[in-house]
Amino acid sequence: MTGERFDPSIADGRWQAAWDEAKCFEADSASDKPKTYVLEMFPYPSGRIHIGHVRNYTMGDVLARYHAMRGREVLHPMGWDAFGMPAENAAMEKGVHPGGWTYANIETMKGQLKQLGFALDWSREFATCDAEYYGHEQALFIDLFENGLVYRKESEVNWDPVDMTVLANEQVIDGKGWRSGAEVEKRKLNQWFLKITDFAEDLLAGLDTLEDWPQKVRLMQENWIGKSQGLEFSFDLSSGDKLPVYTTRPDTIFGASFVAVAADHPVAQAVAADDATAQEFIALCKRGGTTAAELETAEKLGFDTGITARHPFTGAQLPLFIANFVLMDYGTGAIMAVPGHDQRDFEFATKYGLPIPRVVAPSVDEAAKPFDGEAEAGEGVLVNSDFLDAMPVEEAKAEVISRAEKSGWGKGTTVWRLRDWGVSRQRYWGTPIPFIHCLNEDGACGVVPVPRDQLPVKLPEDVSFDTPGNPLLRHPTWKHTECPKCGGAAQRETDTLDTFVNSSWYFLRFASQPADKPFDAAEIAQWLPVDQYIGGVEHAILHLLYARFWTRALARCGKLDAKEPFASLFTQGMVTHETYSRKDGPREVYYTPAEVDRSSEGAVLKDDGQPVQIGKVIKMSKSKKNVVDPEDIIRDYGADAVRWFMLSDSPPERDLPWSEAGIEGCGRFVQRLWRLFGQFDEAASGEDKDLARRTHQTIAAVAEDIEALAFNKAVARIYELTSAAEKAKPSADRNHAIRSLLLMASPMMPHLAEEGWHALGGEGLVAKAAWPQVDEALLVNDEVTIAVQHKGKLRDTLTAPADASKDDLEALALASEKVQRSIDGAQIRKVIVVPGRLVNIVT
RNA sequence: GCGGGCGUGGCGGAAUGGUAGACGCCGGGGACUUAAAAUCCCCUGUCCUUUGAGACGUGCGGGUUCGAGUCCCGCCGCCCGCACCA
Numbered sequence: 001m002t003g004e005r006f007d008p009s010i011a012d013g014r015w016q017a018a019w020d021e022a023k024c025f026e027a028d029s030a031s032d033k034p035k036t037y038v039l040e041m042f043p044y045p046s047g048r049i050h051i052g053h054v055r056n057y058t059m060g061d062v063l064a065r066y067h068a069m070r071g072r073e074v075l076h077p078m079g080w081d082a083f084g085m086p087a088e089n090a091a092m093e094k095g096v097h098p099g100g101w102t103y104a105n106i107e108t109m110k111g112q113l114k115q116l117g118f119a120l121d122w123s124r125e126f127a128t129c130d131a132e133y134y135g136h137e138q139a140l141f142i143d144l145f146e147n148g149l150v151y152r153k154e155s156e157v158n159w160d161p162v163d164m165t166v167l168a169n170e171q172v173i174d175g176k177g178w179r180s181g182a183e184v185e186k187r188k189l190n191q192w193f194l195k196i197t198d199f200a201e202d203l204l205a206g207l208d209t210l211e212d213w214p215q216k217v218r219l220m221q222e223n224w225i226g227k228s229q230g231l232e233f234s235f236d237l238s239s240g241d242k243l244p245v246y247t248t249r250p251d252t253i254f255g256a257s258f259v260a261v262a263a264d265h266p267v268a269q270a271v272a273a274d275d276a277t278a279q280e281f282i283a284l285c286k287r288g289g290t291t292a293a294e295l296e297t298a299e300k301l302g303f304d305t306g307i308t309a310r311h312p313f314t315g316a317q318l319p320l321f322i323a324n325f326v327l328m329d330y331g332t333g334a335i336m337a338v339p340g341h342d343q344r345d346f347e348f349a350t351k352y353g354l355p356i357p358r359v360v361a362p363s364v365d366e367a368a369k370p371f372d373g374e375a376e377a378g379e380g381v382l383v384n385s386d387f388l389d390a391m392p393v394e395e396a397k398a399e400v401i402s403r404a405e406k407s408g409w410g411k412g413t414t415v416w417r418l419r420d421w422g423v424s425r426q427r428y429w430g431t432p433i434p435f436i437h438c439l440n441e442d443g444a445c446g447v448v449p450v451p452r453d454q455l456p457v458k459l460p461e462d463v464s465f466d467t468p469g470n471p472l473l474r475h476p477t478w479k480h481t482e483c484p485k486c487g488g489a490a491q492r493e494t495d496t497l498d499t500f501v502n503s504s505w506y507f508l509r510f511a512s513q514p515a516d517k518p519f520d521a522a523e524i525a526q527w528l529p530v531d532q533y534i535g536g537v538e539h540a541i542l543h544l545l546y547a548r549f550w551t552r553a554l555a556r557c558g559k560l561d562a563k564e565p566f567a568s569l570f571t572q573g574m575v576t577h578e579t580y581s582r583k584d585g586p587r588e589v590y591y592t593p594a595e596v597d598r599s600s601e602g603a604v605l606k607d608d609g610q611p612v613q614i615g616k617v618i619k620m621s622k623s624k625k626n627v628v629d630p631e632d633i634i635r636d637y638g639a640d641a642v643r644w645f646m647l648s649d650s651p652p653e654r655d656l657p658w659s660e661a662g663i664e665g666c667g668r669f670v671q672r673l674w675r676l677f678g679q680f681d682e683a684a685s686g687e688d689k690d691l692a693r694r695t696h697q698t699i700a701a702v703a704e705d706i707e708a709l710a711f712n713k714a715v716a717r718i719y720e721l722t723s724a725a726e727k728a729k730p731s732a733d734r735n736h737a738i739r740s741l742l743l744m745a746s747p748m749m750p751h752l753a754e755e756g757w758h759a760l761g762g763e764g765l766v767a768k769a770a771w772p773q774v775d776e777a778l779l780v781n782d783e784v785t786i787a788v789q790h791k792g793k794l795r796d797t798l799t800a801p802a803d804a805s806k807d808d809l810e811a812l813a814l815a816s817e818k819v820q821r822s823i824d825g826a827q828i829r830k831v832i833v834v835p836g837r838l839v840n841i842v843t
Numbered sequence: 844g845c846g847g848g849c850g851u852g853g854c855g856g857a858a859u860g861g862u863a864g865a866c867g868c869c870g871g872g873g874a875c876u877u878a879a880a881a882u883c884c885c886c887u888g889u890c891c892u893u894u895g896a897g898a899c900g901u902g903c904g905g906g907u908u909c910g911a912g913u914c915c916c917g918c919c920g921c922c923c924g925c926a927c928c929a
Binding site: 220223224260338537665668713792816832 | 844845846847848849853854855856857861862865866867868869870881882896908909910911923924925926927928929
C-alpha cells in the first residue's frame with residue numbers, strides 16, 4: 001500500500017535513475033514494431049531551461065510515452081542547437097571561450113531536462129558544435145555544391161564598421177549596429193548562397209500536401225515564397241537603351257503614365273554619372289530607413305531623369321523617374337506606373353502632377369468616373385484601353401500577355417519573392433565553410449572544395465575576442481593552407497555557415513548517426529518523416545522552410561528519399577504571467593513573482609509589505625521580470641505537478657497563463673491521485689457497472705484527446721474519473737478504474753505513476769506497460785438522459801433506455817407533466833425525436 | 844495595405860447543429876480539529892413584486908433551422924504574420 005504523501009523529492013530521482021538503467025527510451029531502428037518519431041525543436045543552450053521549453057517538451061513527452069504504450073517503437077531524441085552569436089557575445093563580455101561556455105550550458109540544461117523526467121533517447125544526443133556533426137554538415141555542403149545548389153555572388157550586406165562584421169537585418173536598429181551603436185554601412189561582399197529558389201515551385205506545391213500543419217504556417221510560407229504572375233517587357237528609352245519592367249497588372253497598361261527605376265538601377269547610376277543632382281537624390285534614397293514604421297510614413301520621392309520611355313501600344317513618350325519606392329531586388333528593379341490602379345503610383349503622380357487615367361471601372365458606362373482620393377485596385381472591366389475595352393481584368397491580362405508574346409516585345413513570367421539563401425557569416429562560432437581559395441595568380445583553380453578525407457575542417461581553439469572582427473580571419477595560421485588542386489599557396493574560407501543550416505538537417509542525424517557519413521538513407525527511411533514536430537510559431541518561416549528545402553536538396557543529391565521532413569506540425573502557445581511593478585519617478589521598476597506576495601486582493605512586495613501594481617498577463621521575459629524558473633518550481637512542487645500544469649486548462653496552441661494558484665492546484669491533484677492509489681483494495685470484489693462504463697469511456701476519450709493533442713481535455717476527463725472513483729465503493733471495477741487512471745496519467749505524471757505502479761504490485765516499469773484495453777461494449781450506456789423541449793426550449797429531462805424507439809420517446813415526452821403544462825393544450829404540429837438525445841415538440 | 848486568427852461566468856476554458864458554462868482556479872458556507880495545516884461536503888452566469896423545470900444569457904445586428912456558441916450575411920473589438928513585392 002501507499003504511504004501518507006507522495007514525495008517527489010525522493011520519487012522523481014528514483015524513477016529517473018530506473019529509466020536510465022533500463023535504457024527505457026532508446027529507440028531501436030531494427031525493431032519490428034511500427035515506428036513513431038516525435039520531435040520537439042531542439043534548444044539553443046543559452047544557460048538555463050526556461051518555462052517555454054518545459055511546456056514544449058512536456059507535450060512531446062506525453063506523445064512519446066503514449067505511443068510507446070500503444071506498442072510503437074518511438075524515437076524521441078534531444079540535442080543542442082549550439083552554434084550562434086550569444087556564445088561569442090559571452091566570449092567578448094566575460095573573456096571565456098565560446099565552446100567552453102556552450103558545453104557548460106549544455107551540462108546544466110541537460111540536468112534540468114532530466115529533472116523533468118522526459119522520456120528522451122539520450123544515446124543519440126549531440127550538439128551542432130560537435131566537430132563530428134559539423135564535419136558531416138561540411139560534407140553535405142560539398143554535396144550540394146557538386147549538385148549546383150551552392151554558388152558565390154557579390155551581394156550587399158549590413159556592415160558594422162566598429163565590430164567589423166556583417167549584421168542581420170534584425171541586428172540593425174535605427175540604422176545603427178545593435179551592439180556597437182555605429183552607423184551601419186552597405187557593403188558589397190562575396191558571399192555563399194544556397195539555391196533555395198530552385199525549389200520555389202516545389203516548396204509552394206508541397207504546402208498543399210501538409211494537411212497536418214497549421215493553416216497559418218502554410219499561409220505564412222506561401223506569402224514568403226510569394227509567387228506572382230505577370231508580364232515582363234521592355235520600354236525603348238529615348239537614351240537608346242532598353243528598360244525591362246515587370247508588372248502583375250498588364251491589363252492596366254493603357255493607364256501607364258510614367259516609368260520609374262530604383263535608385264540602385266543601372267539606368268539611375270548612368271544618369272547620376274554626370275548629374276550631381278541625381279547623385280544627391282540617390283544618396284537620399286539610400287539613407288532612408290528600412291523599418292516598417294519608416295516606410296509607412298515615408299513620402300514618395302522622385303527624380304525626373306529627362307529620359308522618356310515609349311509606350312509599346314500607344315507610342316506615347318512617358319517620363320522616366322528615379323523613385324525611392326521602387327526596389328532593386330524585386331522584379332527588374334523598374335516599373336511601369338499606373339496611378340489609377342496602384343496606390344503608390346497614385347501618391348507619386350499626385351505629388352508630381354502626373355496624369356491619372358482610369359482604365360478599370362465598375363462598368364463601361366463609368367469610364368469617366370473620377371477617383372476618390374485613392375487608387376482603385378479592385379475588379380471591374382477595362383475602359384479607355386483601345387482593344388481591351390469592356391474586358392474583365394483577368395481576360396485583359398491574358399490578352400495583353402498574348403499580344404506582347406506574339407509581337408515579341410514581352411512575355412508572361414513568374415516572379416518569386418523568395419530570394420536565394422545567403423549563408424555566409426563573418427563569425428567564429430559556426431560551421432567553417434569547407435572551401436579553399438587558391439592564391440595562384442593565374443586563377444585557374446579558383447575556389448576549391450576541401451577534399452572529403454580532410455573533413456572536418458575544425459575550428460581553431462586558440463582564438464581571441466578582445467578585438468573586433470572575425471577571429472578566423474585574423475588567426476595567425478589557421479587560414480593558411482595549400483590548394484588541393486595545384487598544391488600552391490591557398491587560403492581557407494574564413495566565413496562560417498548561418499546557424500539555420502545546422503538546424504536544417506539535425507532531425508536526420510537523430511534518426512541515423514553512422515560515424516563515416518551524415519546518415520544512412522535506409523535507416524532514415526525507417527523513421528522519416530517526423531510524425532509529430534512541436535515548436536514555437538516563431539519558426540514558422542525560416543527554420544521550417546529551410547528544413548523543407550534541405551530535405552529536397554539532399555533528395556536531389558541522391559542522399560535520401562524523402563520530400564517533406566515533418567508530416568505533422570504543432571505550434572504551441574507561450575507561457576505568460578502577470579507583471580508586478582512600481583513607478584519610480586518616470587521609470588517603471590519590475591519585480592519577479594518570487595519577490596511578491598500575491599493574494600486575491602492584490603500583490604505586495606515581500607521586502608516592505610507595500611502594494612505593487614499588477615500588470616497585464618504577457619509573455620515571460622527577463623526585462624519585465626515576470627519569469628518563473630523551472631528549477632524552483634520543480635523543487636517546490638515536483639516534476640509531475642509542473643508537467644500536469646503545463647497540460648491543464650489552456651489548449652496547447654494558446655498561451656498558458658502561469659499562476660501560483662494553478663500550480664498549487666496541480667500539486668494537490670498529484671496527492672489526491674496518490675491517495676486514490678492507496679484505496680486500491682486487493683480483496684475487493686463485485687461489480688460497479690456504472691463506474692466500469694465510465695472507466696472504459698474515459699480510456700477511449702483520453703486516448704482520442706492525446707492523439708489530437710487536446711491535453712487540456714484529457715486532463716479534465718482524468719479529473720472526472722478520479723472524482724467518480726473516489727466516491728465509489730470498493731469493488732473489482734473500482735480497482736480497475738484506479739489502475740486505469742494510473743496508466744492514463746502515466747504519460748503526464750510518470751514519476752507518480754511509477755511509484756503507484758510499484759506500490760500496487762505492477763510488473764516492471766509503467767514506462768514499459770501497455771495502454772489499458774477498452775471494452776467496446778461498455779462504451780455505450782444502456783440508459784440515457786433525454787432532453788425534452790417545447791419549441792426548442794428545455795422543459796424537462798427524462799431517463800430512457802438507450803435503444804428506446806422514436807415512438808416510445810415521443811410517448812414518454814408527452815407524458816411529462818412539465819411538458820404538458822408548457823404545451824397548455826396547443827395543437828401539436830410536429831415532434832422531432834433524436835434517439836438517445838432529445839425530443840422537441842413543436843406546436 | 845495584404846493575409847490569418849479570436850471574442851462564452853470573476854479567471855483559464857468545455858460543448859459531432861441537439862440539456863451552454865464540463866474540468867480547473869478564485870470566492871462563499873459548512874464538517875473534522877483545543878487550534879492550525881491537510882482533507883472532505885455544499886454553493887458559486889444575470890434578473891425577478893410569479894423562487895418557477897421562470898425570464899434573460901456565448902461581442903453587436905440580421906438570416907437559415909423544429910432547434911444556432913456552432914452554419915450564412917453585415918458590423919464592432921482585440922491579437923498575430925507579412926509589407927513601398929510593382
